[in-house]
Amino acid sequence: MVESKHKWKAWLYLAPAIVLLLIFTVWPIINTVRMSLLEGYNSMSAVGGATYSFGIGNFKQVLEYNYFLQCLGNTMLLCVLTVPLSTILALLIAVCLNAIKPLQRLLQTIFFLPYVTNSIAIGMVFAAMFNMVGSAFGGENEIIITAGIINNVIEFFGGHAVNWINAGSSYAANVVVMVVYIVWNALPFKILILLGGLQSINRQYYDAARVDGTSRRRVFTRITVPLLSPMLAYVVITGFIGGFKEYSSIVGIFGEDMGPAGAPGRLNTMVGFIYDSLSTQQGRASAAALILFGIIFVVTMINLYVSKKKTHY
Amino acid sequence: MKIVLQNLTKVFPSRNKKAGEEVIAVNDFTFEIPDGKLIGLLGPSGCGKSTTLYMISGLQKPTGGKIFFGDDDVTELSAENRGVGLVFQNYALYPHMTVKQNILFPLQNLRGADKLSKEEMLERALYAARLVQIDNLMDRKPSELSGGQQQRVAIARALVKMPKVLLLDEPLSNLDARLRLQTREEIRRIQKETGITTIFVTHDQEEAMSISDLIVVMKLGVVQQIGQPQEVYDDPQNLFVAKFLGTPPINVFDGKVEGGRLYIGDAAVLDVPGVADQEVTVGIRPEGFVPDENGPLVCRLNSVEVMGRDVSVVSSHPAAQTPAIRSIINADCKVNSGETVSYTLKPHKVLLFSKTDESRIYFEVK
Numbered sequence: 001m002v003e004s005k006h007k008w009k010a011w012l013y014l015a016p017a018i019v020l021l022l023i024f025t026v027w028p029i030i031n032t033v034r035m036s037l038l039e040g041y042n043s044m045s046a047v048g049g050a051t052y053s054f055g056i057g058n059f060k061q062v063l064e065y066n067y068f069l070q071c072l073g074n075t076m077l078l079c080v081l082t083v084p085l086s087t088i089l090a091l092l093i094a095v096c097l098n099a100i101k102p103l104q105r106l107l108q109t110i111f112f113l114p115y116v117t118n119s120i121a122i123g124m125v126f127a128a129m130f131n132m133v134g135s136a137f138g139g140e141n142e143i144i145i146t147a148g149i150i151n152n153v154i155e156f157f158g159g160h161a162v163n164w165i166n167a168g169s170s171y172a173a174n175v176v177v178m179v180v181y182i183v184w185n186a187l188p189f190k191i192l193i194l195l196g197g198l199q200s201i202n203r204q205y206y207d208a209a210r211v212d213g214t215s216r217r218r219v220f221t222r223i224t225v226p227l228l229s230p231m232l233a234y235v236v237i238t239g240f241i242g243g244f245k246e247y248s249s250i251v252g253i254f255g256e257d258m259g260p261a262g263a264p265g266r267l268n269t270m271v272g273f274i275y276d277s278l279s280t281q282q283g284r285a286s287a288a289a290l291i292l293f294g295i296i297f298v299v300t301m302i303n304l305y306v307s308k309k310k311t312h313y
Numbered sequence: 314m315k316i317v318l319q320n321l322t323k324v325f326p327s328r329n330k331k332a333g334e335e336v337i338a339v340n341d342f343t344f345e346i347p348d349g350k351l352i353g354l355l356g357p358s359g360c361g362k363s364t365t366l367y368m369i370s371g372l373q374k375p376t377g378g379k380i381f382f383g384d385d386d387v388t389e390l391s392a393e394n395r396g397v398g399l400v401f402q403n404y405a406l407y408p409h410m411t412v413k414q415n416i417l418f419p420l421q422n423l424r425g426a427d428k429l430s431k432e433e434m435l436e437r438a439l440y441a442a443r444l445v446q447i448d449n450l451m452d453r454k455p456s457e458l459s460g461g462q463q464q465r466v467a468i469a470r471a472l473v474k475m476p477k478v479l480l481l482d483e484p485l486s487n488l489d490a491r492l493r494l495q496t497r498e499e500i501r502r503i504q505k506e507t508g509i510t511t512i513f514v515t516h517d518q519e520e521a522m523s524i525s526d527l528i529v530v531m532k533l534g535v536v537q538q539i540g541q542p543q544e545v546y547d548d549p550q551n552l553f554v555a556k557f558l559g560t561p562p563i564n565v566f567d568g569k570v571e572g573g574r575l576y577i578g579d580a581a582v583l584d585v586p587g588v589a590d591q592e593v594t595v596g597i598r599p600e601g602f603v604p605d606e607n608g609p610l611v612c613r614l615n616s617v618e619v620m621g622r623d624v625s626v627v628s629s630h631p632a633a634q635t636p637a638i639r640s641i642i643n644a645d646c647k648v649n650s651g652e653t654v655s656y657t658l659k660p661h662k663v664l665l666f667s668k669t670d671e672s673r674i675y676f677e678v679k
Binding site: 204212 | 372
């Protein structure tokens with residue numbers, strides 16, 4: 001057979017990619033599994049010749065560690081809040097963008113800008129917007145010297161300035177800031193995908209619906225959303241995967257402390273936890289990484305299962 | 314319900330503002346479509362037939378003129394409120410819905426007084442499905458149907474709300490030849506059964522002639538002729554209509570009239586009393602040739618194609634505008650397999666047209 005004759009050639013062409021994948025993807029995965037199963041593994045002492053017993057001690061330790069559970073909670077909370085919110089917003093914006101003719105290109109570009117902007121930079125801008133420089137809050141003598149634009153707006157409308165991210169701020173306020181930031185950051189990609197999907201829907205379906213006397217709402221729910229469902233599924237799945245890997249957004253707003261001054265680590269995430277553990281406790285980090293992998297895997301499977309039932313192609 | 318088009322005009326603005334000029338897709342179309350008839354809008358692509366259809370549906374707004382359904386002016390009424398049924402060229406079935414859901418969809422849109430109960434909806438959907446004979450496919454998705462079945466679903470969806478007007482945009486163009494024959498009979502049958510005023514658009518003259526009560530021939534946005542198919546075929550008002558209708562197409566010659574006789578080349582082929590001396594374009598239908606050894610029109614014989622009932626003779630003549638002249642003659646007539654073939658002409662199959670504006674020149678047929 002011609003094909004088998006040329007098989008070695010095919011492998012040769014594939015070799016560079018395969019070698020790189022083996023070194024930088026496959027081996028690390030295997031090694032992570034290995035390290036996670038060596039109780040209390042530490043690369044420094046490993047070099048020193050220390051031996052470790054084999055077992056699930058790392059996993060146990062991680063799952064019993066309150067700080068890890070807090071990180072897990074933060075990650076879950078942000079995921080659950082931001083993915084649906086950003087998807088719905090992106091859908092609405094995409095539908096609106098698709099409906100307007102003039103300036104569509106310009107608006108598309110504007111909406112896409114956050115995507116090409118560094119997330120740390122965006123985080124710093126958001127931090128400045130929500131910032132509040134002054135003394136601690138609540139007391140009567142304290143004077144706010146300068147407040148970020150968000151608080152300025154709140155005060156303009158007669159509200160009371162909120163301590164969003166500074167020392168003494170509440171967890172809820174922190175989460176609100178994170179949700180706003182993550183949603184805003186996630187929108188462009190989702191809008192891009194959904195707008196592309198919308199524009200690929202045959203106009204005739206809408207003409208047919210009009211001739212059939214369909215109301216706008218019904219057109220949206222019965223035609224646009226179902227025909228967009230493959231894109232929606234894609235956006236939700238990648239949204240959850242991205243959400244579970246949330247890290248740099250927290251750094252962007254709160255810096256490497258992963259929390260407001262006085263409460264470091266309060267908003268830390270799974271990836272943050274893994275990163276923190278990496279330098280000293282690779283065993284623990286590996287176990288946490290595998291747990292994260294497991295969670296993403298399960299959530300994606302659920303997503304795929306649901307979307308198979310609900311999407312139509 | 315009768316439909317009246319009054320000076321209907323549609324102008325598309327030019328896409329390029331500097332260079333382009335606007336396109337007049339439909340120009341001053343006035344016509345009253347009688348109630349319960351099947352009308353074929355016929356013309357080559359770009360003649361404005363689809364635009365006319367979409368203006369009647371309400372999907373496109375006319376630039377000028379008015380549209381009446383019965384006595385109601387619907388020109389300003391949007392597509393949602395016109396209550397027409399429209400079958401798109403590629404059917405536009407909702408791909409995510411089953412056949413049943415597709416057919417039910419227009420009914421579920423009904424609001425207020427027209428709102429139907431679930432049972433009534435199902436009943437109507439089944440009735441429409443039975444009418445087009447797809448009631449056994451109700452739970453399939455459009456992707457699981459053949460082209461012909463999709464076509465039927467599209468017709469059922471258009472019919473289910475019992476529209477006053479049914480519009481079909483190139484309904485047969487996506488079907489293969491056999492299915493096309495079958496489906497056009499089907500459309501005719503359904504139209505007869507429901508009595509809904511139906512307008513369909515086609516570029517296939519055979520299709521239009523075979524099932525329409527009336528055909529409208531259009532060219533570049535201008536209506537050329539309206540009439541019963543046979544009438545338009547026998548008595549075209551200009552060269553365009555004569556050329557557009559008929560398979561094989563009409564044979565066109567350069568000729569001249571002198572002293573009441575028609576000359577093609579140097580031969581006087583026919584008496585045409587009452588026509589002033591002038592250069593003319595002569596159209597002769599394929600069935601207008603009678604082989605006759607002493608006939609005046611002598612052509613070079615190219616080939617004889619036997620088609621069973623008829624014989625198609627392909628010949629050529631220096632005065633013809635096309636390289637091949639095609640005549641259809643009865644198989645009983647013998648054609649000598651010589652170098653040439655001679656014909657006499659049937660006077661009512663010979664049509665004369667002005668050289669200047671291609672309009673018909675009438676003469677007395679004895």
